[in-house]
Amino acid sequence: MTTDTQRDPDGWQSRLASRFARFAEFVQDTDNDAVAVGALGAASLVGAFAGFLVTSPYTSVFVVGFLAAVAYGWVRHQELAARGVTLAMTASTVVILALITVFIFYEAWPILNQRSGTVFGIWVPGLDLFTTTAWTPAQADKQYSMLPMIQGTVLVTVIATAVAGPLGVAAALFISEIAPPAVREVVKPGVEILAGIPSIVYGFLGFTVLSPWASDAFDLVGQGTYLFVGIVVGLMALPTVVSVAEDAINSVPESMKSGSLALGTTDWQTMTTVTIPTAFSGVSAAVLLGVGRAIGETMAATVMLRNTPTIAEPLYNVFYGFETLTSLIAANYGSSAGLQKDALFVAGCILFVSVLFLSIGSQLIERRMDRKVGGVE
Numbered sequence: 001m002t003t004d005t006q007r008d009p010d011g012w013q014s015r016l017a018s019r020f021a022r023f024a025e026f027v028q029d030t031d032n033d034a035v036a037v038g039a040l041g042a043a044s045l046v047g048a049f050a051g052f053l054v055t056s057p058y059t060s061v062f063v064v065g066f067l068a069a070v071a072y073g074w075v076r077h078q079e080l081a082a083r084g085v086t087l088a089m090t091a092s093t094v095v096i097l098a099l100i101t102v103f104i105f106y107e108a109w110p111i112l113n114q115r116s117g118t119v120f121g122i123w124v125p126g127l128d129l130f131t132t133t134a135w136t137p138a139q140a141d142k143q144y145s146m147l148p149m150i151q152g153t154v155l156v157t158v159i160a161t162a163v164a165g166p167l168g169v170a171a172a173l174f175i176s177e178i179a180p181p182a183v184r185e186v187v188k189p190g191v192e193i194l195a196g197i198p199s200i201v202y203g204f205l206g207f208t209v210l211s212p213w214a215s216d217a218f219d220l221v222g223q224g225t226y227l228f229v230g231i232v233v234g235l236m237a238l239p240t241v242v243s244v245a246e247d248a249i250n251s252v253p254e255s256m257k258s259g260s261l262a263l264g265t266t267d268w269q270t271m272t273t274v275t276i277p278t279a280f281s282g283v284s285a286a287v288l289l290g291v292g293r294a295i296g297e298t299m300a301a302t303v304m305l306r307n308t309p310t311i312a313e314p315l316y317n318v319f320y321g322f323e324t325l326t327s328l329i330a331a332n333y334g335s336s337a338g339l340q341k342d343a344l345f346v347a348g349c350i351l352f353v354s355v356l357f358l359s360i361g362s363q364l365i366e367r368r369m370d371r372k373v374g375g376v377e
Helices: 012-029 032-053 059-076 078-114 147-178 181-195 199-218 226-250 254-262 267-278 280-296 299-304 325-332 339-373
Strands: 117-119 122-124
Touching (some): 032 059, 059 078, 078 339, 147 226, 147 267, 147 325, 147 339, 181 226, 199 226, 226 280, 254 267, 280 339, 325 339
């Protein structure tokens, strides 16, 4: 005889039936006009998304219908309307992210498919983009190598992280644990103001101040270097690291610090052995956010670099500056077409995947540190 467990080993059918039952009970216990307005709002939102995708002239009609449903629901059933709007916005965020991801990789696929190759008998899309070193879209051979831009992005990111990481954590520790209240009230708003300065301003300052000095010192004709671009981008990422790291340090329970001081440790020993290890998840997340800012920075790199896709020799040479992935896109998207445009989307895919892995890594670090601080491990 077949048991219920054998028919439904994972219990997913039971869970699905339970959820449908709860939904049916919710609909039954809710006023009919609230259900009708919720259905109208959901249908209008779906219609607006569909109309946007197919560029329909009736998209605005669906948007107006959704807003009208929300307005009516907010007046008559505010709590249900608030729950529905938050659910709709959350679902819309996920859908928009999925559409952006699909669009980027869809646009990059033609050149990935055409410039593919095999490694040990395994088909690898876009292999030619990562095994050649030339970017020559105007010549007959039309090479679209990503390696020069990847090298530039890695060098700029490493230098920016070396600047923003230690300085940002040290500044956050000073603001949170060392600075007097009067100093803290001045320094903290100043750091937040730095975060609001447009990136083009940083790039312009780097171009007008650092680039001329680098030209004289390293015999570069009016161009910047990876070293100084990394420094500028690191200074741009510094406010983000300071702000997030300070919030993480402030979240450390005061009882832990007081207990450490009661055992006879100094303030510095408490900060290095209790505060920083306890807040390490937030501090590491702050540094990774700074790294993500460095990877995705566009205008400073575009303004300061010479925008000629070339691999620096040796590979670790930071005293020359050619191109990064972001500056490549910024400098070429307006005039690109065909495979060159597809190659720019490949650069976007590389940036997207890099930031995605950084985000996942920060979450894994945070979860592990939370388990350690909570005594699970």
